[in-house]
Amino acid sequence: MDLALAALLIGTLMSFVWIGLRAAADKGTLDDYITARNSQSALTLTLSFVASGLGAWILFVPPEIGAFVGPVGLAGYAFAAALPFLVLFWFGPAIRQRMPEGRSLAEYAEQRFGPLMRYWLTGLSLLYMLCFITAELTALSAIAGLTGKLPGHWVMGGVMVTTLFYTSWGGLRASMATDRLQGWLILGLILAVCISIAWTTQELHTPLSAPPSIPLLSGIGVALTLVIAVTAANLFHQGYWQRIWSAKDNRALKTGSLWAAIITMIIIAVVGSLGMLTVMLGKNPGQPPAPFFVLIGNTSPWLAAIVMVLATALVASSVDSLQNALASLLVTFQHQVGGTSIRQARWLTVLLMIPVFFIALEGFSVLRIFLVADLLCATAFIPVLFGLWKKMTPLSAIAGSIAGLLGAVVPGWIETGDWTAGLLLASFPNSTPTLGPFAGAILASAVTTFVLAYGSTSSERGQ
Numbered sequence: 001m002d003l004a005l006a007a008l009l010i011g012t013l014m015s016f017v018w019i020g021l022r023a024a025a026d027k028g029t030l031d032d033y034i035t036a037r038n039s040q041s042a043l044t045l046t047l048s049f050v051a052s053g054l055g056a057w058i059l060f061v062p063p064e065i066g067a068f069v070g071p072v073g074l075a076g077y078a079f080a081a082a083l084p085f086l087v088l089f090w091f092g093p094a095i096r097q098r099m100p101e102g103r104s105l106a107e108y109a110e111q112r113f114g115p116l117m118r119y120w121l122t123g124l125s126l127l128y129m130l131c132f133i134t135a136e137l138t139a140l141s142a143i144a145g146l147t148g149k150l151p152g153h154w155v156m157g158g159v160m161v162t163t164l165f166y167t168s169w170g171g172l173r174a175s176m177a178t179d180r181l182q183g184w185l186i187l188g189l190i191l192a193v194c195i196s197i198a199w200t201t202q203e204l205h206t207p208l209s210a211p212p213s214i215p216l217l218s219g220i221g222v223a224l225t226l227v228i229a230v231t232a233a234n235l236f237h238q239g240y241w242q243r244i245w246s247a248k249d250n251r252a253l254k255t256g257s258l259w260a261a262i263i264t265m266i267i268i269a270v271v272g273s274l275g276m277l278t279v280m281l282g283k284n285p286g287q288p289p290a291p292f293f294v295l296i297g298n299t300s301p302w303l304a305a306i307v308m309v310l311a312t313a314l315v316a317s318s319v320d321s322l323q324n325a326l327a328s329l330l331v332t333f334q335h336q337v338g339g340t341s342i343r344q345a346r347w348l349t350v351l352l353m354i355p356v357f358f359i360a361l362e363g364f365s366v367l368r369i370f371l372v373a374d375l376l377c378a379t380a381f382i383p384v385l386f387g388l389w390k391k392m393t394p395l396s397a398i399a400g401s402i403a404g405l406l407g408a409v410v411p412g413w414i415e416t417g418d419w420t421a422g423l424l425l426a427s428f429p430n431s432t433p434t435l436g437p438f439a440g441a442i443l444a445s446a447v448t449t450f451v452l453a454y455g456s457t458s459s460e461r462g463q
Helices: 002-023 030-035 042-053 061-068 071-098 105-113 115-147 152-204 216-234 238-246 250-280 291-295 301-337 342-361 366-388 394-416 419-425 435-462
Strands: none
Touching: 002 152, 002 301, 030 152, 030 238, 030 301, 042 071, 042 152, 042 238, 042 250, 042 301, 061 071, 061 250, 061 291, 061 366, 071 105, 071 216, 071 238, 071 250, 105 115, 105 301, 105 366, 105 394, 115 152, 115 238, 115 291, 115 301, 115 342, 115 366, 115 394, 152 238, 152 250, 152 301, 152 342, 216 366, 216 435, 238 301, 250 291, 301 342, 366 394, 366 435, 394 419, 394 435
16 A cells, blocks of 8 residues: 555656646746736636645644634634635735736835835745745645655655756746646545545444534634734735736636635635544544544545545645745845846755755644744734835834734733743744734734824825
8 A cells, every 4th residue: 555655646746747847848038937927817826826825734723723612713714714815806906006017025015115124024925935835844744644654754855856846947837737736636635535534424323422612702712813814924925926917817816816715715614624523523633633634544545545645735736836936036036136047046945945844854833833924924914915005104014014023922921921921922832823912913013004104194294
């Protein structure tokens, strides 16, 4: 079985390479490498958004939320996962109109707020995307261990090298070409897994207990935390910004992002409900919690193989988009500050993957990695969105971002009376989504940004 599974995974990865290299057969300009400008249909965008946004984390985080928080928290998480695409639906056309030749969020920030804000947002985007890749590779290694079929570090390394090969060569077109296959593959495999689990559960004739739940206010707090965290972080996903400008037109962008939101919400709700089912069947979610894998633990070997292929497709689809996004961000940044080539950006991306691989080998909590990255992004979320407001100034954006950093620490500082303890709580030591740091970051950045922007406008009127 191990050799057969290894052959299946290798064949899956090689199909991605073949499709990616075919899409890259016609070499274009630097701009085409980064944005594939005005070329992608609504269907391609839908599949690409879904494939890029989903990753192996969906086999860990939504089931854990479902198992420990219950329906309210899971509903909040499903909405949170879909909300970034709704943000693109609402604001994407306006950004395309304001910057028809744009290529990144950082460029947009520089146009509105100057070079200092561009450097800050470039750093945040790089950090977030590197954390995302680390979490994905960590999850894949853990899945290989949980299914017990293949060495995790080999699977992890194979996916990383494979995706680097075709995305560094082919750019965004290669990533989006593979997204089409990966999107359909992910949808089909998730359906197969759910049908198999439903069939197995029915055969067991095990009575179901009530679904897990926590007090309503606590559930709402977790749901609100996840909405803020996921939405803020995905604003800094350069892969999404690339796809804004890759759309044929605004209609394709709006249709693609709307359907991506709907499909993502359904997938998160369905996969998360499997975590609830684990508890309702009386199973222990495990320590560390992995209710999805506890649920499939005693099923047939072929289901474990399907899950392994699903995990590989999930990781490849998100990691290849992020690797290309890193190259894109480095190209646009270096082109602005000193000039670079596609070749240099490719090698920079390869070099960045080296520490990511070794950090992923440590097996840190996937949820904690995401939460820390999400919180950093939340500090600048409001200042960036307010950039569409004509009264915004560079000072208000920069000061708002700094205030967001301080605000993330304040709730824990007030609670413990010690700023170092507040800093520790803002790193989520128990890998638990807590509202305090996110609420502090959002409120502090929003108030500071609004007051300074409005005050600046009022003083200009007074003059």
